[in-house]
Amino acid sequence: MDHMVKTHLWDKQRTRRQDKLDLAKQKGFEKKVEHARVVELLETVIACGDRVCLEGNNQKQADFLSKSLSQCHPEVINDLHIVQSVLALPSHIDVFEKGIASKVDFSFAGPQSLRLAQLVQQQKITIGSIHTYLELYGRYFIDLTPNVCLITAHAADQEGNLYTGANTEDTPAIIEATAFKSGIVIVQVNEIVDKLPRVDVPADWVDFYIKSPKPNYIEPLFTRDPAQITEVQILMAMMVIKGIYAPYQIKRLNHGIGFDTAAIELLLPTYAASLGLKGQICTNWALNPHPTLIPAIESGFVDSVHSFGSEVGMEDYIKERPDIFFTGSDGSMRSNRAFSQTAGLYACDLFIGSTLQIDLQGNSSTATVDRISGFGGAPNMGSDPHGRRHASYAYTKAGREAVDGKLIKGRKLVVQTVETYREHMHPVFVDELDAWQLQDKMHSELPPIMIYGEDVTHIVTEEGIANLLLCRTPEEREQAIRGVAGYTPVGMKRDIAKVQALRQRGIIQRPEDLGIDPTQVSRDLLAAKSVKDLVKWSGGLYNPPSRFRNW
Amino acid sequence: MDHMVKTHLWDKQRTRRQDKLDLAKQKGFEKKVEHARVVELLETVIACGDRVCLEGNNQKQADFLSKSLSQCHPEVINDLHIVQSVLALPSHIDVFEKGIASKVDFSFAGPQSLRLAQLVQQQKITIGSIHTYLELYGRYFIDLTPNVCLITAHAADQEGNLYTGANTEDTPAIIEATAFKSGIVIVQVNEIVDKLPRVDVPADWVDFYIKSPKPNYIEPLFTRDPAQITEVQILMAMMVIKGIYAPYQIKRLNHGIGFDTAAIELLLPTYAASLGLKGQICTNWALNPHPTLIPAIESGFVDSVHSFGSEVGMEDYIKERPDIFFTGSDGSMRSNRAFSQTAGLYACDLFIGSTLQIDLQGNSSTATVDRISGFGGAPNMGSDPHGRRHASYAYTKAGREAVDGKLIKGRKLVVQTVETYREHMHPVFVDELDAWQLQDKMHSELPPIMIYGEDVTHIVTEEGIANLLLCRTPEEREQAIRGVAGYTPVGMKRDIAKVQALRQRGIIQRPEDLGIDPTQVSRDLLAAKSVKDLVKWSGGLYNPPSRFRNW
Structure with a gap:
């Protein structure tokens, strides 16, 4: 029993999360956030070096949050480690070019594969690994657990319950890994309604939600003429x-x-x-x-x-x-x-x-x-x-x-x-x-x-x-x-x-x-x-x- | 276009589900069900030949619902196809001995493996296949999708939102496959409270919930002295x-x-x-x-x-x-x-x-x-x-x-x-x-x-x-x-x-x-x-x- 360590703190992650949430509260943020203040929110609850899971799917994109992240000030947020299925949008790459993020673990980079290769050449990005989807989700629960996730859903109600709509895609895997390991869950939605058609994600699992200025981008990827x-x-x-x-x-x-x-x-x-x-x-x-x-x-x-x-x-x-x-x-x-x-x-x-x-x-x-x-x-x-x-x-x-x-x-x-x-x-x-x-x-x-x-x-x-x-x-x-x-x-x-x-x-x-x-x-x-x-x-x-x- | 079939009905499963729910309603069942009436509920919403997923986990057991299923009358319910991770309790086997169920697809039958082998010898049971857990969950979404699932959670609130507690185990996989393919979700809970510590499964996904006469059985399987x-x-x-x-x-x-x-x-x-x-x-x-x-x-x-x-x-x-x-x-x-x-x-x-x-x-x-x-x-x-x-x-x-x-x-x-x-x-x-x-x-x-x-x-x-x-x-x-x-x-x-x-x-x-x-x-x-x-x-x-x- 000589090896026992008595002075260890066991809730550093939770304290870190609570400190971020307290700071956001001090700045007047409530659970529902106006889209005009999203950059400020991100600069408040994302810390340098954080592991951030941006919902970049095969089809639907958390494009407003991605764009907002890319508009953050690199002197405030930098060195992020992005864990993300698909690098699909220009803003997914912008965060690296601007020095906000420095490392990525991902699965697919179809439309951005050329820019990604250039960034590697310029040493502006470190690629952790390239995964299959299920493999990346597995790591969300082992060694790539996000500190913050930026998600998209179709709608939220006033409490922050979410309706993901037809394109659920990665949302449940990302939210579960983040919400249950003292992470912060931020969601853009297309609309806020009084009564959702159905609840897909309970409000308990969500920290902030924002009505995006326009509906999330979605790619008709599987249509062949x-x-x-x-x-x-x-x-x-x-x-x-x-x-x-x-x-x-x-x-x-x-x-x-x-x-x-x-x-x-x-x-x-x-x-x-x-x-x-x-x-x-x-x-x-x-x-x-x-x-x-x-x-x-x-x-x-x-x-x-x-x-x-x-x-x-x-x-x-x-x-x-x-x-x-x-x-x-x-x-x-x-x-x-x-x-x-x-x-x-x-x-x-x-x-x-x-x-x-x-x-x-x-x-x-x-x-x-x-x-x-x-x-x-x-x-x-x-x-x-x-x-x-x-x-x-x-x-x-x-x-x-x-x-x-x-x-x-x-x-x-x-x-x-x-x-x-x-x-x-x-x-x-x-x-x-x-x-x-x-x-x-x-x-x-x-x-x-x-x-x-x-x-x-x-x-x-x-x-x-x-x-x-x-x-x-x-x-x-x-x-x-x-x-x-x-x-x-x-x-x-x-x-x-x-x-x-x-x-x-x-x-x-x-x-x-x-x-x-x-x-x-x-x-x-x-x-x-x-x-x-x-x-x-x-x-x-x-x-x-x-x-x-x-x- | 000669091959087009115009007379097909495309909502047989949904209609079947709704007919069952209507019948339950006629019999006076509401979403919250008294435990004394559970056998009657099961006999109302389970049809002969249904694929039933009984939550038999490695650890926690939907024991009350399992026992209740085994008490149903085989002339009313028979020929069920049970899809279940673990055959752990005597009642899991009783349903086959009593002629309520006839086929099983499962993953593990530790404590009941001897009785299971005897039932096979007596030709009272057909084993579909023995799976690994993840493999069985995969099939829930492909060709072993449940018509009815019998689940256990720690608590429900008055609306039927569920708190699974520490032992989530199979619950999310089973409920998702059932609730989204016109199945019926029935849940036993240890307690009904006004406010859950957290919501793990939204009430939308749940059809009936019952306060079990006693807390669900749970096995301390991973303790080694x-x-x-x-x-x-x-x-x-x-x-x-x-x-x-x-x-x-x-x-x-x-x-x-x-x-x-x-x-x-x-x-x-x-x-x-x-x-x-x-x-x-x-x-x-x-x-x-x-x-x-x-x-x-x-x-x-x-x-x-x-x-x-x-x-x-x-x-x-x-x-x-x-x-x-x-x-x-x-x-x-x-x-x-x-x-x-x-x-x-x-x-x-x-x-x-x-x-x-x-x-x-x-x-x-x-x-x-x-x-x-x-x-x-x-x-x-x-x-x-x-x-x-x-x-x-x-x-x-x-x-x-x-x-x-x-x-x-x-x-x-x-x-x-x-x-x-x-x-x-x-x-x-x-x-x-x-x-x-x-x-x-x-x-x-x-x-x-x-x-x-x-x-x-x-x-x-x-x-x-x-x-x-x-x-x-x-x-x-x-x-x-x-x-x-x-x-x-x-x-x-x-x-x-x-x-x-x-x-x-x-x-x-x-x-x-x-x-x-x-x-x-x-x-x-x-x-x-x-x-x-x-x-x-x-x-x-x-x-x-x-x-x-x-x-």
Whole structure:
């Protein structure tokens, strides 16, 4: 007992929080704050060196609070450590350029990836790590717990109860980590009402709320215009349906963003139905409400969809389809990125997405040398969960394909669907990923690989499907990848005899092996050929953003 | 557009829910229900074939609602599909014996594992699957969404807002999945008050609440009496600290339940401190508030602990240590199994736990032939997360040990600490796990393996540490395991020369290789030798349940 320390203070964090709140009170701040005073509030309750979680989501943005933070005086607030899912807005980067923040831990920086890379070059920012979403949320409870969070919700009532609206996204994960570790929770809302449609976050968990001068920005990230889907994408989608979804009986799944997977969604009520697959595949989804899923839903293909966020324009449609979507008693959607990512990891049998580069081990990456973009949720969905213990037809079939002996575990299906060349004639298949160069540039411990080759089970290109589960050696795997890599340099270097042998063993399947005639592929197979068609399918309930309307 | 179906109803679930609620209203039920009428309520709002999520946690139990469900008439309610984390109480099994429920999907059935196995034999129950916790929660949002959930919380106010108290555990995950998919949420509470200490679940999410005749049952599952820790366990704990935690600089971690890991916790302020490791290891935890962690906390070893649930008797101590634990503004703890499991998976560098059997591939299992016990959270924590993308010293060091070439990913450390023989002289190391026999008996697709050999990085026994990361072939791995398997038949069959070679390469480390003299090991190294010592360390704040008091 000699080691006991008696003089330790155990409530430093709470005292620090209370001191900040007392100071705010002295300055006349109440729980409801006028937007004109927000910079002053932030300068009062954020201390230098604080860990600040700014709600930068995939879709909705705490843009007013972000802008306000960037307007703080760097001599008052500096050296902040920002922990944030998505760096999406210019103001997300401004705080670093202005010297208000110095370090960031994040998940995705799509639109700001170029500026981010420049800041790293200029040594104006330290990147802690790049995470997947669920991984970052996990760290909120371990070693990246925020001192202050800046959140956005749709509405608050007078007490500060919050209604997050359809786009819940990261809000519950961030608020819980902050509110229960002596942090300060500040929320911008679009409106303040007397009675909320429903309470999503109790007022107890909220310290300050502000009616933002304008509604929070939100990006219609998951809308793909069917008019832009090409016949090559349709061919690949047919191969996926007939060559993967049908034999593995894929019922529970997640789709990435993009035209490749939008094509699959639009072929469900037509091509897949003609194969007798209705009710057999694609019934339960972890997916944002993709407009291109409307025809499949309307055709009775889909039983349920749980979502990470929502999608602009889908509000009324979702409200009228409560059997499909998770909605509250008020009718509006309840999404939750933490739970949907958990479902995507552990409850789905398949993830399919696209990528920019694939190497001969099957590793894939969306990193290019001048951009630090991050991963978002793909690595989480696109990985074989070794903690999974429940079986399913797909999971055990894939597991059996991967081993010769007794089956001890199944396998999640992780499919990469790519055309062999992407825009500007960049080959997707490469000897070495740009990720390795980027790793050097960033001085990071690990290369920014999106999905590891060992987790990928199938690669689909316009040339065919390579089933990597069935490969027994690294050499077979390499030839299987070369064998679908088309006229890329990597594809040209294939060993023709070996590829032919792999085809005979069913490891490589060409469209004709699946009974698909590429010359018969047509856009007529798409259940909807335009955004207008999607609106029609929805019975007028889908209300696309103006940028997607050409009528 | 020919495929469009116009006659589909899209709110069957909502209508079904509303019909149930209307019927309850006709029978005079309001939101607050008298406990005497609960069986009648359940018979009104639960329909045959419904999927019912009964809150059976690791610790707290919705025992009154479970008992009430088991008292329903099987001619009124039958064929229920129970989805539930833990089958812990007799009433959890009674519903199957009585023909009220027929199918179960669950995670863990410790105390009821024998009866469960008997029911399977008698064909009175169908087991869907056995899951890890996080996996089951994921399925709540995909294909196992509850129609009705039966929940427990500490208190409700008159409107039905809930205060879950320290043991939040599964509640948020269950309620969210049910309330937002047209399900019915029924809650038993210990008390109804005018003003809650804090609101954890908004009243909007709750349909009925009942003051239970007595407080909900709660199990002090994580209390280990230091008096029962043996010198062998202390020796193994020293090896773990000096041979694993120190070289890998393990800061973020999770411990399993048991005396092996309790010994480690109690050596932190003594042995680990003497090695200069304070502040260097074991600073951030995903862990329930183990009483045996008190000395390490009091000694300033620990920065933070996020918990799955809580622990009986730790309430006042936690309240006075808000810098360490996640607590609400009322001072009481906020736990959350979903988030803590997420943190355990993605934010921790190490998991260490014990098991009943290990085979020569390193696969481990707690399954024995007559019991169907399940996994709980161990497979999730004890697996290498392929979706992780952030580096740490431990993660990259382990990754480097596992490969000879360029490092593409790190490795989570998954340690199994076992004595070579367990009680009744059963050898832990075996040629074949009982799990394979149990698989046959259960007719399940996969054997009930707790942790896969490919995920285990180290095995620690009284004989030494085997570092499986450094093994390059299955044969080396097998000899490394034999080499720490002591006098078990598996251990006796080691190739002495090969084991010696592995030791020279540092793959096997004996206590003396680590500078630990087994003859010097003593219980005096434990920071606390009894529960009473723990109370002293806590300054009287820890209030152990009476069964742990012998004074």
